Amino acid sequence: MAVEVALVALVGSSASLIGTGEGEKKSKTFRRGVSGWCLAFFGGQDLAALVAHMFDFHPSEGVCVFFTAYIGAAFLERVLVLINAFSARGLWGKNDSK
Amino acid sequence: MTVNDFYDALLCALAVYVGFKFWKKFVHRPRVWVLDDSESDMMLFKMNIKLDECDLRYFTSPQGIINAYIKSLATFGAPSCIVIDYYLSDKIKGDEVLDFFKKNGVKGVVVTGYDGAISNIAERDIIRKTPNQSYFRQVEAWILNATGLRS
Numbered sequence: 253m254a255v256e257v258a259l260v261a262l263v264g265s266s267a268s269l270i271g272t273g274e275g276e277k278k279s280k281t282f283r284r285g286v287s288g289w290c291l292a293f294f295g296g297q298d299l300a301a302l303v304a305h306m307f308d309f310h311p312s313e314g315v316c317v318f319f320t321a322y323i324g325a326a327f328l329e330r331v332l333v334l335i336n337a338f339s340a341r342g343l344w345g346k347n348d349s350k
Numbered sequence: 351m352t353v354n355d356f357y358d359a360l361l362c363a364l365a366v367y368v369g370f371k372f373w374k375k376f377v378h379r380p381r382v383w384v385l386d387d388s389e390s391d392m393m394l395f396k397m398n399i400k401l402d403e404c405d406l407r408y409f410t411s412p413q414g415i416i417n418a419y420i421k422s423l424a425t426f427g428a429p430s431c432i433v434i435d436y437y438l439s440d441k442i443k444g445d446e447v448l449d450f451f452k453k454n455g456v457k458g459v460v461v462t463g464y465d466g467a468i469s470n471i472a473e474r475d476i477i478r479k480t481p482n483q484s485y486f487r488q489v490e491a492w493i494l495n496a497t498g499l500r501s
Contacts, residue, residue, distance in 0.1 A: 256351045256352075256353070256355065256356050257351055259356060260351070260355070260356055260359040263359055263360065263363050264359065264363070266363075267363045267366050267367065270366075270367060270370055280455070297351070312354070312355050312358040312359075313351045313355045314351060314354075314355030314356050314357070314358040314359035314362075315355075315358050315359060315362050317351070317355075317359065318358075318359040318362045318363065319362070322366065330423055333423060333454045333455075334420065334423055336450070336453065336454055337416060337419055337420045337423065337450075337454070338420065340416055340450050341413070341416045341417065341420065344412045344413055344416055344442055344446075
């Protein structure tokens with residue numbers, strides 16, 4: 253049911269914000285929450301089906317949707333940070349001196 | 351999805367919350383990165399900063415710190431906060447490094463012996479170097495606040 257998926261995605265995206273947001277822009281926190289929720293709402297059940305198809309164990313759909321929201325947002329954020337870091341490295345030079 | 355699935359997700363959220371609190375209290379040690387091109391300043395910093403609760407790591411160039419940051423993103427070892435000298439020997443100044451890390455969610459502060467105003471850094475993000483111990487105590491206090499060890 254869409255309402256339950258939406259609620260679980262909300263729980264997951266809220267959980268992904270634990271420990272973050274201190275000294276961070278509100279827009280960034282909001283973006284992380286929304287991207288986690290969207291990932292879970294639109295892709296969480298598909299991921300659950302994929303896991304059930306690929307592995308022997310069948311995790312609950314709720315758990316899959318929750319972890320999609322929880323980990324997905326952090327993963328997307330990390331990809332963005334990596335892109336920024338690589339572009340900064342390009343600007344600052346590539347000499348690896350520590 | 352059934353109601354049971356919803357309860358499963360709530361249980362997961364509870365487990366994640368408890369796990370996070372446990373990790374933060376008993377396992378996590380904040381990582382503090384220090385960027386200073388001057389060996390003598392770095393030596394003074396190492397001698398005077400006493401933070402047993404944190405892991406301090408020192409860098410002498412922006413290239414070194416950015417490479418380490420890229421590696422740390424893959425190994426979940428990103429710093430909690432950074433302390434940057436303003437005048438670096440490279441063409442990059444501390445404000446650019448601070449700006450990059452702040453944009454990516456890492457708290458930072460610039461330390462400098464320069465007395466005048468620095469236009470593109472807020473005064474709260476600057477600690478002025480002084481020849482006495484008060485400078486090091488100020489840096490320690492900032493690190494403790496930034497890492498959440500002292501609120």
